[in-house]
Amino acid sequence: MKRCLPRQTVGQDFPVAVRLGGCDYMPSGSSLADAAAAGKLLERAGIDLLDLSGGLHVYQRPGHNEPGWFADMSEAVKGQVNIPVILTGGVRTPSQAEALLEAGAADLIGVGRAMLRNPNWGAEPYG
Numbered sequence: 001m002k003r004c005l006p007r008q009t010v011g012q013d014f015p016v017a018v019r020l021g022g023c024d025y026m027p028s029g030s031s032l033a034d035a036a037a038a039g040k041l042l043e044r045a046g047i048d049l050l051d052l053s054g055g056l057h058v059y060q061r062p063g064h065n066e067p068g069w070f071a072d073m074s075e076a077v078k079g080q081v082n083i084p085v086i087l088t089g090g091v092r093t094p095s096q097a098e099a100l101l102e103a104g105a106a107d108l109i110g111v112g113r114a115m116l117r118n119p120n121w122g123a124e125p126y127g
Contacts, residue, residue, distance in 0.1 A: 007046025017049040018042050023073045024055030025062070032076040039077040039085075051086040051110060052077060061089065067096035071105040078106065086110045094122060 007016060020042070022035025039050055052074050054061065061069040067090050068074075074087040088110030091097050097109040115121045 015048045016046060017051055018047050019051040019053060020077075021055045022052050022077065023070070026055075030055050032073055035073050036076045036080040039081045043081045043083050047083065049084050049086065049108075050077060050081065051088065052106075053088045053110075065090060067091045067093075068100045068105055068109070071100065071103075074106040075104070078104075084108055088112065 010016060020035065020038060022030060022038060023032050024030045035052070042050060052070055054070065068087050069090040071087060074085050078085045084107040086108040087100060087106030091100065091109055091111050092114045097111065100106060100109055111121065
């Protein structure tokens with residue numbers, strides 16, 4: 001059977017993104033180094049965008065409730081790839097998203113639960 005990479009399948013005009021559960025933050029789980037290595041492999045395979053979240057075992061980071069609780073992972077991956085990186089996790093307000101972008105933690109911020117609670121989330125003034 002012939003192996004086909006995503007880019008070969010959809011062509012150059014179609015964006016390909018991967019949601020990567022990159023780091024488990026637990027002994028014997030995937031590490032920040034694993035996430036960075038996976039990011040490099042995915043970029044080489046033709047991926048256009050990496051969307052980072054928790055690892056294979058958890059989607060939250062125990063003991064962390066700060067906005068962008070996976071920022072250390074996004075920074076580790078961002079330092080190894082030349083494609084945009086989305087940071088997801090714990091962002092509740094537009095100003096928190098903006099602060100993470102200004103700090104260089106990621107290129108884009110993923111927001112889910114806050115937008116489910118408030119569908120006008122992005123329209124609210126912040127500063």
